Amino acid sequence: MAVARDPCSAKRRDGAPCGALAIPFGAVCMSHGGAAPQVQIAAQRMRLQFDLWCRNEDLQAGLDTSARFDLLCRFTAAQRALERFEAKIVEVAELRVHIAAARAKRGESHLPPWQPSADDLAILGVRPKRRHARAS
Numbered sequence: 001m002a003v004a005r006d007p008c009s010a011k012r013r014d015g016a017p018c019g020a021l022a023i024p025f026g027a028v029c030m031s032h033g034g035a036a037p038q039v040q041i042a043a044q045r046m047r048l049q050f051d052l053w054c055r056n057e058d059l060q061a062g063l064d065t066s067a068r069f070d071l072l073c074r075f076t077a078a079q080r081a082l083e084r085f086e087a088k089i090v091e092v093a094e095l096r097v098h099i100a101a102a103r104a105k106r107g108e109s110h111l112p113p114w115q116p117s118a119d120d121l122a123i124l125g126v127r128p129k130r131r132h133a134r135a136s
């Protein structure tokens, strides 16, 4: 999907516009926050919303053609992709709340949220990864 990208909305220290292109479906470039997970997630959601809009346009344009069933399938697939992504965002947010509450109970609130402790992984049912790759 080829999409025109906006210029980065950030300004340099001298007040001039950044000049770089924003990440696809985002407002800022990689140097001005475009690499941050929450920005990447928002951009991905926007991409899926745009895809759904495009599939709807295709479907409406092709309703009177023999391709309408195929177009409906593509529209439905785009709808499901967006729904799955949004459900995953909610799931991750709920897990973060769960982990924060468990950490507060254990007095581990000082740990950064991106650094799971062994107890966090146990709550999630994940075994901690080995620190060193096994020698083959």
Ligand SMILES: [Zn+2]
Pocket: 008, 009, 010, 018, 019, 020, 028, 029, 030, 031, 032
């Ligand atoms: Zn920038």
